[in-house]
Amino acid sequence: MRFVIKNPNVVDPQTREVHTGYFTEFAITKSVEVRLDGALLGTEQTRGPLFEAQSPKWATKFDTQADAELQIRNEFKNHGGPEAFAGCVVQSFEG
Amino acid sequence: MFIGPCFTLKNLGVTIATAITALQLKAGTNGPVEVLRASLGQGSTAVSAQYAAALVIRKTAAATVTIAVAGTNVLKQNPVNPASDLSLGTAATGFTASAEGTDGEETLTRAFNDLNGAEWLASPEERILVPQGGIIGMKFKVAPQSATRYAEYSFRELRGG
Numbered sequence: 706m707r708f709v710i711k712n713p714n715v716v717d718p719q720t721r722e723v724h725t726g727y728f729t730e731f732a733i734t735k736s737v738e739v740r741l742d743g744a745l746l747g748t749e750q751t752r753g754p755l756f757e758a759q760s761p762k763w764a765t766k767f768d769t770q771a772d773a774e775l776q777i778r779n780e781f782k783n784h785g786g787p788e789a790f791a792g793c794v795v796q797s798f799e800g
Numbered sequence: 801m802f803i804g805p806c807f808t809l810k811n812l813g814v815t816i817a818t819a820i821t822a823l824q825l826k827a828g829t830n831g832p833v834e835v836l837r838a839s840l841g842q843g844s845t846a847v848s849a850q851y852a853a854a855l856v857i858r859k860t861a862a863a864t865v866t867i868a869v870a871g872t873n874v875l876k877q878n879p880v881n882p883a884s885d886l887s888l889g890t891a892a893t894g895f896t897a898s899a900e901g902t903d904g905e906e907t908l909t910r911a912f913n914d915l916n917g918a919e920w921l922a923s924p925e926e927r928i929l930v931p932q933g934g935i936i937g938m939k940f941k942v943a944p945q946s947a948t949r950y951a952e953y954s955f956r957e958l959r960g961g
Contacts, residue, residue: 707829707887729883730871752872763882765870766828768889772867775890784869800829 708773709764711796712756726756727764728776728793731784753785761798770795804959806836806877807884809868810952811895813843817946821863821900821937823953826892827930828885831959834927838908838954840938841917842947852911852941855920856928859935861902865894877954885957892935895951903939914945930955 715726731752739746758764767773773795779787811823822840827833838855867890868874874884874893886893891901907928912918922928930936938951 728870730874730876731869732871755871758883765874765883766885766887768826768887768892772889772892775867776869776888781869784872 707766707768707798707800708770708795709761709766709798710773710777710790710793711761712790712793714792715756727758727761729755729757729763729765731755749783751783751785754789761796762800764798766798770797804831804957805881805884806954806956808875808877808952808954809886809893810873810875811950812873813948813950814896815946816896816940816949817943819940819943821865821897821939822949823895823938823951824859824863824865824893824897824935825930825937825953825955826862826887826889826935827932828887828957828959829932830885831957832932832934833886833930833955833957835922835930835936836927836954836956837919837921838938839917839919839952840949842914842949844948845914845945847914847945849914849945850911851914851944852909853918854906854909854937854939854941855918856908857906857937857939858904859901859937860904862891862935863897863901863937864890864899866890866896868893868895885959887933907936909941914947
């Protein structure tokens with residue numbers, strides 16, 4: 706048995722309808738150039754979770770429930786923090 | 801030849817100075833994984849030193865690692881692919897071991913100079929298969945000098961729908 710992250714409150718950006726989605730991956734939402742005295746030092750990226758899977762079968766799988774819960778706690782601020790997973794629950798998956 | 805989605809697993813650069821598992825992959829349950837490429841390099845020292853590393857070592861018990869993040873450490877070759885079937889976890893797919901687990905067969909070893917790193921590109925016949933639920937790792941055989949080290953697997957998932 707493995708585990709997936711279910712979000713029952715995914716809002717379709719075009720229709721504004723709410724549906725259930727499952728966590729697939731993080732995507733870059735913002736990229737900012739970091740400069741010192743005009744010289745480009747690098748870029749700082751912010752990421753946010755995507756819930757693109759409509760079935761657990763196509764979601765990212767976690768080895769244990771604790772691993773999925775660790776992802777929901779999302780301790781990395783540049784990955785949106787725990788608020789990015791607000792309302793999400795862990796669901797078991799056979800397969 | 802079986803066609804399945806391809807992915808990369810990478811540690812994104814971590815300071816390593818001990819003989820630890822730098823990268824660990826646990827295959828999912830929907831099909832085996834074949835390893836297409838493995839690489840291990842560094843980006844912070846200009847000091848020459850000679851090392852050997854097990855680029856692919858099977859694990860009979862997983863190392864304890866930092867959990868990999870989908871979209872950050874696990875990346876799709878094709879953005880429209882479905883998510884990888886790997887099992888992510890602290891005793892599954894991740895990087896930088898804090899406890900080593902149990903090593904099994906050492907399938908692929910390469911010696912290299914730290915200034916060049918190691919890169920292995922499998923010929924089709926050489927592609928190493930990881931069965932469903934199987935675990936492989938990439939591991940230094942001796943403690944290397946401290947450096948920011950980049951470890952990466954490219955792999956294909958041989959899975960059905």
